[in-house]
Amino acid sequence: MAKSPALDGRTGTRRKRGAPTEASLLRRQRQTDEKRRVILGAALELFSSFGFHGTSVDQIAERADVSKGNLLYYFRSKEALYSTLLRELLTIWLQPLRAFDRDQDPAEAIRAYIRQKLIASRDNPAASRLFCIEVLQGAPVFGGELLANLKTLMAEKRAVIEHWITQGKLVNVAADHLIFLIWATTQHYADFSFQVKGLTGKTLGNTKFFNEVEQSLCDIVLGGIIPK
Amino acid sequence: MAKSPALDGRTGTRRKRGAPTEASLLRRQRQTDEKRRVILGAALELFSSFGFHGTSVDQIAERADVSKGNLLYYFRSKEALYSTLLRELLTIWLQPLRAFDRDQDPAEAIRAYIRQKLIASRDNPAASRLFCIEVLQGAPVFGGELLANLKTLMAEKRAVIEHWITQGKLVNVAADHLIFLIWATTQHYADFSFQVKGLTGKTLGNTKFFNEVEQSLCDIVLGGIIPK
DNA sequence: GTCTATAACGGGATAGAC
């Protein structure tokens, strides 16, 4: 694509035959990025449904509408594609937790966090499932990175919760287990959506159901930890 | 197996040379069962860690200390082994929920259920992970069976919870979400044990930690649903 | 950058001797 020689638009100076303009370099870069993005999207769908070994490069290529050879031009290997994907999703995934702050009202902060996590499960169920599979298997690919990030965040948020407790704004709850509870329950609706859908007929995509889940979780959690 | 012709041992009639006695048939049966059990155990460990496609028949055979050919004598195919395994575990897995009964005190019943689920996660983390992987992928192998069993159980337990609510023994909580919450949180300590261990340094195998988890979960859940 | 062809490998399943 865009291989044809051209003059540099801004300078107007004559360039050697075939040398790319700055603009065309940018355009090419954008197209490259876009293609990588499409491939990563296809990989996410498939890896999250069938696991690393249950997915072939061929299937990803077909879904991304590129040839297998071409896919392997953009990513060295299947494993490189997989780990790139995990790495890119990690930041997004941990985002909701960062908002949690000691200056907020605890009930409001926890309610907001539950809501954010549910939104993440609703809008990115594939990402949730991918992390679930990966962690379940001992996170062989990016366990180190994951834990390093989580440890820092966890320490911060544990401190926030314990601060609230010393202020008497929260009953004496084990911070770690409260956080695990929120992770487990919110991610459950993405990871076990097959089961949830089979038993209730609904998923988080249904607004009424989403509100019902949010309400129930907040009621139970806040009812259990906010002093009377 | 045991295809060879033989006379019925109970009648006491003379048997052909080489025909097995009833006792030897029983012995052989026991050995067969034992071997199938060993293979299923090895399969559980590996499938639950690496998934169906991430595990080779060779690896299972090696762990079970049989040859690959021999393994495939006991189970027609890799898939037959996998689905047999899921089927055998399903009964065990749903056991704790059956105990739940309307004649119990709600706080005691829920506390006991949380405890039983935590014990199951502690003692059978591999089974928990296997179900997690399977359900996460849409339960292609035994989704029908799983849902059929769960639907019945769920309907029963939903009725129990709603009975308690009408009696004023429980606040007006959505039964389904309460059950999902208990499943999600208790199974989390098995399925995400890599993460839990990485962040806290402990697993449910540690008695102190186990009690801490039980206490925290019960406090939050019961605090949120038992009327004051 | 993109494609086709193919190398190189591992896996599931079967055949057949013992």
Place this chain on the structure above:
DNA sequence: GTCTATCCCGTTATAGAC
């Protein structure tokens, strides 16, 4: 029942033309 050898397929990754 158990083992070894082998078939055959799908897969990843590379080579090389365009």
